[in-house]
Structure formats: structure tokens, C-alpha cells
């Protein structure tokens with residue numbers, strides 16, 4: 001179903017004009033063709049959008065049918081953005097086709113998200129039109145929405161005004177009409193969220209797992225393709241249902257593990273999976289979350305999720321953020337938690353706090369074909385790639401800069417990486433040895449390492465790891481080295497700004513206490529995954545996905561005890577710790593039910 | 598990284614050629630107690646006529662089956678510490694066949710690799726017992742210079758076979774490394790020697806050397822470090838400075854701010870004493886570099902925008918094009934708060950009307966809203 005909204009605007013101008021208008025959300029097209037739905041930046045630019053991610057080859061048209069209330073002459077605007085503006089043709093150009101007419105104006109030309117005027121069209125007596133988005137480049141043209149109006153007044157562009165305008169045009173009520181109640185609502189279906197879902201479902205809780213992608217696993221999914229590192233700790237049985245083999249990052253084998261993971265999570269009847277649903281708000285009263293609101297990423301439907309307790313495993317700490325949970329971002333000063341490592345000094349932990357964090361990556365690869373392969377010129381990529389040449393990208397393709405926030409500026413970060421990739425590949429293609437190379441896969445999802453870290457009763461730090469403190473409530477255990485990344489451009493300005501380096505600290509074994517897995521000030525909020533309670537360096541070790549999976553499982557079991565005694569997460573530590581630890585111990589040996597053998 | 602290595606490689610080639618002209622292949626016989634010529638493979642500057650004398654320290658490297666190898670400190674004629682040195686003899690074993698490797702290694706005062714000398718009588722050899730060629734030595738130098746070499750996180754057996762999935766110890770940062778990449782960085786036919794040498798140079802010792810220096814360093818050496826082109830030296834010096842030092846050396850510090858690497862610039866910007874931000878004269882040298890420093894440093898400078906004088910803001914308004922989107926927003930917010938003065942407004946208008954400026958639209962929006 002199309003998400004089309006018809007409303008009648010009355011403008012009190014000198015003469016009163018009644019205008020017909022329709023807002024057509026691109027992500028709700030009947031058939032997206034080769035365009036992908038990108039819901040990653042909703043909080044910043046306002047909506048999921050369609051993107052022509054063709055890796056240099058034009059993608060198939062996205063098509064849809066629109067019905068109008070009245071026939072007549074309509075002005076058309078498209079909400080779009082030139083994602084690499086400069087002295088070259090915009091990389092992501094596209095056209096709009098209405099019925100059989102290709103409207104001449106090339107779109108995707110403006111700097112910053114906003115409306116581009118396309119032209120006028122006549123809607124005939126059948127009051128219907130067939131719309132197509134026609135990609136012209138294969139390089140990430142993007143369309144958020146199409147607006148038809150009999151008035152020639154352009155819709156607002158600024159984020160705030162646009163959001164209000166959208167609400168008016170769509171006549172959307174403040175609250176979702178549908179309300180669903182669960183024992184536990186888990187938002188974010190990375191390895192952490194999935195593990196939390198399985199653990200709590202095994203204990204009989206009714207779970208909603210809300211995830212904004214079609215596939216589970218977050219960074220480990222076949223859409224991003226990072227393999228899982230770390231040990232299983234206390235949760236081998238559960239984590240084996242979710243993790244990956246050790247293939248190089250970006251490897252196509254991720255698809256095999258994807259199947260396993262999806263199948264396993266779906267096998268639990270008491271997990272209601274909300275795939276392609278993105279949470280957009282959480283409301284706390286008296287420091288207790290009342291509900292989480294989510295929207296379907298393409299049809300726009302909304303649901304309000306209520307539950308006594310919630311898990312934030314979004315990686316970005318969104319639920320905590322909306323609910324008013326304390327959080328941190330950036331690097332603490334070296335003295336804050338005594339995290340010095342002489343050897344790497346300022347690169348490891350700075351004398352003065354700052355907002356540097358580990359960066360985000362876009363993984364990619366190419367393959368040899370039988371015949372020569374062309375690759376278009378990409379002048380718009382060159383200011384980023386410069387003379388760098390590569391035919392694949394691994395973890396080191398990472399971007400972080402102190403003027404960019406890993407959440408608020410994630411689209412710019414992703415786009416910077418796309419320019420780095422296309423430019424480096426184009427440089428590599430100039431070498432005769434790469435004549436037969438073709439881009440095989442470039443993710444359009446930005447894989448993040450670090451952003452908001454929600455604050456719990458305990459903040460896990462480097463010192464906890466170095467001293468191998470065995471907390472009484474140690475529920476997660478890890479042996480993997482602690483590694484923290486920095487951008488190599490900090491050491492030499494001539495280095496590309498999209499390549500990082502890792503600093504490793506090898507310890508023996510360290511523990512994460514349960515107290516780092518629930519919010520300090522929001523009484524019914526757990527967190528699992530890279531947004532758990534830790535310092536910047538503290539995140540260096542446990543951000544990998546078997547460790548985050550351990551956190552998820554630990555949280556899932558704690559949630560089942562919270563449900564059993566009707567208490568808050570903190571009370572498990574203060575009042576039920578022995579029983580909790582026993583539960584963790586006993587679940588290790590859980591028998592496999594006949595039905596699952 | 599590839600960039601860095603390439604530059605270095607070119608440098609080494611050039612340097613290597615220069616060396617050929619000075620000494621015969623085979624090198625000078627090493628002096629027991631000091632050094633009066635630049636080490637043959639060397640990353641630090643060397644002033645003509647320098648004479649260094651070796652002093653023993655209590656530090657040593659423990660080498661398998663051979664035992665302790667002492668670390669010496671090379672001091673100049675004024676007794677100032679310059680380098681650490683060790684004459685190493687160590688077994689290198691490949692497939693059960695062991696031979697001795699002799700090499701003289703040098704470290705900086707902070708424990709970084711500085712260079713090496715080969716022993717003219719006991720050259721390095723490869724698996725097939727062929728001697729290293731000059732190109733091989735240069736490749737070894739290049740490898741040792743890379744503190745983040747691919748050899749760093751690997752056990753030797755992981756370099757020969759395809760790395761197996763390792764539980765617990767395979768970091769985020771290992772996965773893509775292939776044997777091919779190892780081959781590119783090591784001397785062919787001498788993987789074991791390269792591996793042993795790299796781990797000798799970059800092993801546990803680094804921290805010890807640094808500590809040793811820290812424990813006895815004099816002000817004179819610290820100031821010398823500040824004037825060095827070595828960024829780790831600069832950082833070390835700056836890290837020990839108090840407000841008085843910053844003031845005393847402010848010209849040199851401003852000079853490093855202009856010419857140094859981004860990490861050092863960032864450190865300076867974050868650690869300049871408050872007094873600097875209250876005194877226009879002291880700030881100016883730093884603001885002057887605004888258009889030329891890297892983006893990260895520029896962001897850090899912008900954090901002090903509220904201490905900048907109107908003249909400084911005016912000057913910055915002629916450099917709007919170097920700013921990123923977010924930096925431009927910060928700048929506009931500040932001048933909005935201060936009140937828009939005419940010269941700045943003029944510059945904004947010019948920028949906003951320049952079609953080549955990607956973020957002209959942001960300035961336009963600002964002007965529209967400001968003038969409302």
C-alpha cells in the first residue's frame with residue numbers, strides 16, 4: 001500500500017485558494033525496483049528514503065501508482081540531495097517519469113536535503129498516475145518524497161518546519177493507534193539484541209524484538225558482514241545460534257550465518273519479530289519508560305510498544321537517549337578513570353577529554369570477471385580518495401573526525417566512505433592488472449563502532465580489564481585483546497583520512513559486571529551491545545560481537561528474574577544476585593528440546 | 598599506511614644511495630664504545646661531526662639460549678643522552694636449522710626504532726645462506742620503521758599458514774591480513790630474521806627505555822626534544838610543560854602548531870594554558886594558522902572562538918571555504934551571538950553568492966534568518 005496522503009490546504013491569502021496536494025513517500029513505492037530503502041538517517045533528515053545504490057551501474061526504475069482526489073494541473077517537487085556537491089556533475093542524478101512522460105529536469109542536484117522543483121503535470125480524469133524514479137548514474141541518487149500540489153508553494157526545507165509540515169500533510173495523530181504489550185521490548189536486533197531475545201524467551205517471557213532491518217545481526221548481518229570475535233563466556237549455547245565463522249570481514253559467507261541466525265531467532269514462538277520497524281521515540285515518566293514508539297520503514301505504520309522493562313541494543317543508545325538516560329560520548333581525559341598507557345600516550349587516552357571516537361566503516365569488495373570491465377569516471381570521489389588505490393576494503397576503512405558526530409553526521413560519514421571506495425577503486429582500475437575487476441559488493445549501511453554509551457551503576461574501564469577484576473556480579477567474561485583505533489591522518493597529513501590503525505593491549509581475561517548493563521537513572525532500562533556502560537577505552541575490548549552477545553544473554557536472563565519478582569534491573573544485583581548467577585550457570589546445560597533436535 | 602610506507606621507501610632509497618657514496622658496501626667496523634658516524638640505516642637527524650660515547654645502563658634484552666644483551670646509552674660530548682644502542686646476537690631458527698644473527702640496533706630516547714648497523718664481518722643471511730643485498734637491508738629498515746607492521750599481532754606460525762580462527766585473540770583488526778601482505782613487507786627468504794628483528798626492536802623494551810629516559814631526563818633534554826622534528830619527542834616535551842614553559846617556548850610551540858603533525862597540533866590546542874586564550878597577543882600565532890591546519894585541529898581551535906577578538910573573527914571570515922559544514926555552523930553561531938559586524942557580513946555575502954561554495958546555502962540561510 002502506498003503511503004500517500006491527500007489533504008486540502010486552505011491558504012488565507014488575499015484571495016482564498018483551496019489547494020490539492022499529495023505527499024508520496026518514496027520508501028512506500030509499490031515496487032522499489034533496484035532502489036534500496038535507507039532508513040539509517042531518519043532522525044537527522046526526517047524519513048527513510050530510496051537510494052539508487054548501483055555501484056556505478058544504473059538500477060532498475062522504482063515504480064508506483066498514485067491516486068488523486070481531483071484531476072488538474074499539479075506542481076511537482078522531489079525531496080533529494082546531491083551527496084557530493086562540487087565542480088562536477090552531481091553523482092546521484094535521476095529523473096522523474098509521470099505516466100509516459102519523462103520530466104526533463106535532472107534531480108539530485110542541491111546541496112543539503114531539500115525540495116527540488118521538477119515541473120508541472122496534468123492529472124487527467126482517471127485521477128491516477130504512474131510514477132517512476134529513473135536512475136541516471138548508479139551512484140547513490142536519493143529520493144525521500146515526491147510532493148504534488150495544485151499550489152506553487154514549495155514545502156519547507158528546514159528540518160523542524162518540515163517535520164511539522166509532514167504531520168499536517170499526513171494528518172498524523174501524535175500517538176500511534178496500535179498499542180502492543182509485552183513482558184520485554186528489545187530494540188535493535190544486532191547480536192546483543194538477538195541474544196537478549198533468546199535468553200528471555202527461553203525463560204518464558206513474551207518478547208518484542210524491534211529491528212529496523214530485514215535481516216538480524218546488525219554489523220554481523222550479511223548486509224554489513226563483520227565476523228563475530230570474542231569468546232562465548234557463559235553463553236556458548238545461545239551464541240552459537242547467532243554468531244559467524246571467522247571469514248574476512250566483508251565476505252559473502254556471511255549469508256550462510258545469516259540464514260542460521262534468522263532461523264534460530266524465528267524458532268522461538270514467544271519472540272514477536274518486528275523486522276523493518278524503527279523505534280523513533282521512548283517516553284519516560286518518573287524515570288521509568290512507559291513506551292517505545294516505532295514506525296515501519298516502508299509503509300509508515302506505527303505501533304506503540306508497552307512493557308514493564310526495555311532493552312536498548314540499538315548500538316547508538318537511542319532508547320536511553322529518548323528516555324533521558326545519562327550517556328557519554330567521546331574520550332575521557334586520561335585521569336578520569338586512570339586509563340593511561342604510556343606506550344601510546346595521547347593516541348590511547350588524551351590528557352584532556354575530547355569528542356574523538358572510533359570511526360564507522362563501509363565494507364566492500366570486487367572480483368575478477370572473465371572479460372574487461374568498465375568503471376565510470378568519478379571526479380566527485382577524488383578529493384577524498386586522492387591517489388589511493390584498492391580493490392577491496394577491510395576493517396581499516398574507517399572514518400571518524402572530530403567535527404562529525406557518529407550519529408548525527410552518519411550520512412556524511414557513510415557518503416565520505418562511498419567516495420573513498422569509488423575513488424580508490426577507480427584509481428585501481430587504471431592499472432592494467434585490474435582490467436577485469438568489477439565491484440562485487442559495497443555496503444550502503446554504515447557499520448559503527450562507537451557512539452553513545454549509556455551510563456550504568458558501574459562504568460567499565462580499561463583499569464577493570466588490566467586488573468582483571470572479578471566482580472561479584474561478573475556475568476560477561478572476555479579474553480580478546482583490547483584494541484582502540486585512531487585515524488592514521490593524525491600521524492601524517494598525507495595519509496588518507498579514511499584509514500585507521502589499531503592499538504592492542506593484550507591482557508589475559510577480564511570481566512564485565514552486570515551493573516554495567518542497566519541504566520543508572522532510568523529504572524526499567526537494560527542495555528546490551530556497544531552502548532553498554534563503559535569508558536571510551538573500556539569499549540575497546542568488549543565491543544566485539546560475541547562479547548556484546550554475552551551482554552545480551554546476561555540481560556535476557558536478568559529480565560526474566562525481574563519479571564518473576566516484579567522488580568527493577570538494579571534489584572537483581574542488590575537482592576537476587578545468587579539466584580541470577582545460578583540461573584546463568586544452569587542455562588549452560590539446558591537440554592535441547594526434542595522438537596529442535 | 599601505504600602512503601606512509603611509500604614515502605618512507607623513497608626516502609630510504611634516496612638515503613641509501615647517499616650512503617653508498619660515503620662508505621663501501623660492507624660498512625665501517627662498529628666501534629665498541631661509541632659512534633662517530635651516522636648509523637648506516639637511520640631515521641633520526643645526524644649532525645656532521647657528532648661524536649657519541651656509550652655508557653652502560655642496567656637494562657638488557659634477554660635472548661633465547663644466549664642470555665642477556667646489554668643496552669647502552671649513547672651520550673654526546675656534553676653528556677646529553679641521544680640514543681640507546683644494543684649489539685645483539687640472537688639465534689634465528691627456521692625448520693630446525695638455527696644460525697646466529699648479529700645486528701646493532703638503535704632506539705630513540707623514547708624507545709622508538711631509530712636504525713641499525715650491520716656487522717661487516719657477520720652479515721645477515723637468508724634461509725639459503727645467501728647474504729643480504731643492500732636492497733634487503735633497506736627493506737629490513739623499512740620493516741623495522743613500521744611500528745604497526747603486520748608482524749605485530751602475529752605469531753610466527755601464523756605467518757606461514759593461513760591464520761586459523763583463533764578464539765579470543767583475533768582482534769577486530771586482524772582479519773584481512775594475508776600471507777601475501779606479509780611477503781610484501783619482509784625480506785624474501787628471510788622471514789624468520791625479519792620477524793625476530795622486528796620483535797626485538799618493538800618488544801617489551803620500548804616501554805622500559807621510555808621509562809628510563811623519563812626517570813632521568815633533564816630540562817635541557819626536554820627543551821632539546823621540543824626543538825626536534827620528531828613528533829614523539831615534541832609530545833613528550835609538551836606533556837611535561839607547565840604554564841611557565843608554555844609561555845617561555847611559545848614561539849617554538851606556535852611553530853610546531855603550524856608545521857607539526859595533526860596529533861601534536863591537537864595536543865597543543867587542547868593544552869594551551871588558559872592564559873593564552875585570555876591574551877590576544879599570545880593567541881594570534883595560533884589563529885594565524887587557522888586556514889592551513891588540518892580539519893581536526895581547526896575544530897579544536899574553533900572551540901576557543903568565544904575568546905577570539907573581532908579582528909580574528911574577521912580574518913576567519915575570509916577563510917569560510919576551508920571549513921567543514923559543522924565548523925561553518927559553529928562559526929556562524931558565534932558571530933550571530935557576537936552581533937554581525939559589517940566587514941564580516943560582507944565576507945559572508947561574498948561567500949554565499951559564490952556558486953562554487955558547497956556550503957554557500959548554509960551561510961545564505963544564516964543571513965536570511967539573521968536579517969529577519
Ligand SMILES: Cc1cc2nc3c(=O)[nH]c(=O)nc-3n(C[C@H](O)[C@H](O)[C@H](O)COP(=O)(O)OP(=O)(O)OC[C@H]3O[C@@H](n4cnc5c(N)ncnc54)[C@H](O)[C@@H]3O)c2cc1C
Pocket residue numbers: 187188189190191192193210211212213217218219220226227228229230249277278279280313314315316318360361362363394395447448449528529530531543544545546548768769770772
Ligand atoms: C568494520 C568493522 C569491523 C569490525 N570488526 C569486528 C570483528 O571483526 N568482530 C567483531 O565481533 N566486532 C567487530 N566490530 C565491532 C562490532 O561489529 C560492533 O561493535 C557492533 O556494533 C556490536 O554489536 P551490537 O549488537 O552492539 O550493535 P549492532 O551490530 O550495531 O546492532 C544494532 C542494531 O540495531 C539497529 N537499530 C539501531 N537503531 C534502531 C532503532 N531506533 N530501531 C530499531 N533498530 C535499530 C541497527 O540497525 C543495528 O542493526 C567491527 C565493527 C566495524 C564497523
